[in-house]
Amino acid sequence: MTEPHEDGMPDGLTGPERAVWRAFRIGRTCDLTEGIAERDDPFREREWEWGEERSVRADVVALLLLAGPPARSGRVAALKLRGVRITGVLNLAGGTIGPYVELHGCRFDGEVVLPEARFGTLRMVECSLPRLEAARLHTEGDLHLPRCRVRHGIRLTDAQIGTDLLINQIQVWPDRRGRAITADGMVVAQDVQAELIETHGELSLRGAKVGVSLSLRGSVLRGAQGRRALNAPQLTVERSLYLNAAWVYDDSGSYASTYSTATPPYGVTPAQGARRKPVECHGGVRLDDGRFGDAVDLHHARFVLNGARREEVSLRRIVTPELRFNGERPEEGRVVLNGAKVVTLIDLSTSWPGPGGLAMGGFAYENLVPYGPFPLARRLEWVAAATPEYAPEPYERLATVLRNSGEDADAREVLLAKQRRRRETLPVAGKLWGYLQDWTVAYGYRPGRAALWMAVLWAAGTAAFSHYRPIALKGDEAPEWNGPLYALDLLLPVINLGQDGYWRLEGLWQWAAAVLILLGWILATTVAAGATRLLRRG
DSSP: OOOOOTTSOOTTOOHHHHHHHHHHHHTOEEEOOOSOHHHHOTTOSOGGGSOGGGEEEHHHHHHHHHHOOOOOTTOOOEEEEESOEEESOEEOTTOBOOSEEEEESOEESSOEEOTTOEESOEEEESOEESOEEOTTOEESSOEEOTTOEETTOEEOTTOEESSOEEOTTOEEOOOTTSEEEEOTTOEESSOEEOTTOEESSEEEOTTOEESSOEEOTTOEEEOOTTOOSEEOTTOEESSEEEOSOEEESSTTOOEEEEOOOOSSSOSOOOOTTOEEEOOEEESOEEOTTOEESSEEEOTTOEEEOOGGGTOEEEOTTOEEEEEEEOSOOOSSSEEEOTTOEEEEEEEOTTTSOOTTSEEOTTOEEEEEEESSOOOHHHHHHHHHHHOSSOOHHHHHHHHHHHHHTTOHHHHHHHHHHHHHHHHTTSOHHHHHHHHHHHHHHGGGTOHHHHHHHHHHHHHHHHHHHTTOOOEESSTTTOOOOOHHHHHHHHHSSSOOOSOTTSEEOOTHHHHHHHHHHHHHHHHHHHHHHHHHHHHHHO
């Protein structure tokens, strides 16, 4: 092939290449399909079916894109191919590509190499590629790769996408390092739509930034070679991250409509015949230090973790106004929320793992919105699962949230549960004292029980002192003896009812009076503390 002549195409082009050249100059689609679905399928294993009559050399495509002929008068030059086999390695590294590019149902024999290339818009739909190497790619418009199949990974490290990245239903197998899609440091100005995708290696989005939302609805992410399914620490999404379900119409998993969750009642009613396809992550998920402007949505998410490899759904130190954790319960591995900051936690009681499978030290949340029944007993089990060793902070956080939402009685129950957990860490003497406090006054969190004990003690004191008349210390100054009033005067600290201090008790009666005074101080203090909490709440 020689350089193109000023008034025509280069010498040495094949018939299909001449057709592509002519179509390029008028911006028309060059369609080399045969009209037979099986033979036009770019994913079939028998490459020989796409012979010379459908083959175009990668060098010809590169020449058109980098130094192609001008468009015909009244036309806009564009590379639009359908059903074309591109042989060799398409290398556009560092190039500036002005024409619009759209490839549909094409098959690449070699890699597509685009590092530091600049495009307006690049669309590759339902194409078969060995590998896409596009580190530091820059597009003014969209990058579309829907329904493509890439056998040895995609690299979009530090890519700059001017509007949207659309890779719905893509299938990607790993590179030599076990990564299917590597997009560390990528910046997308608007949305990333990666719905119903299937990866057989790690999806890496470390430090990526998305200007609107990132959707992985209905996708299946599989880690490979010991890597995570999704590795996205320090990910920034200006609005929402969707790791939830999608609605599909057929068994092939083709995309139908999006299952979305916003405010209760969650979701939309799908069309008749649709089925829900949950997102699946086979391997660890890491979203540490992520920032999400609206929500992290894990509705109907399914995490398949390997406990022996210590795989985790790691949400350490994420910051988001809303976390929707209402997917399937992970059977193995851990869910880690240490240091996360959430305004509203929407969760399902059956979504959280059991003891040893949950960690949430320093997890801060302000509101709880259960998705379905979530009784307090289950909520306390949730906290206990996160604290195999006693830690007060999760109990105090839960009590504060319940109290702020008006559930003062539930808040007291949480603090009582905290004291009972703490009791198990004390030595024998501390445990015995704790059991006594629990049995008598419930550590002060049930003031009604303390008032009841005071009534019982008053009745006992009344019955005892009604059959006893002590000696007056000063006969002419002592009031008339009143057994019930004297017992009450002993029980109530600070308040003087005019009986205590005028009588001399002897023997066991002195001990009885001392016991009433001591128990009165303890019980009255408990009742006063409970009343103070109620008044403060009011």
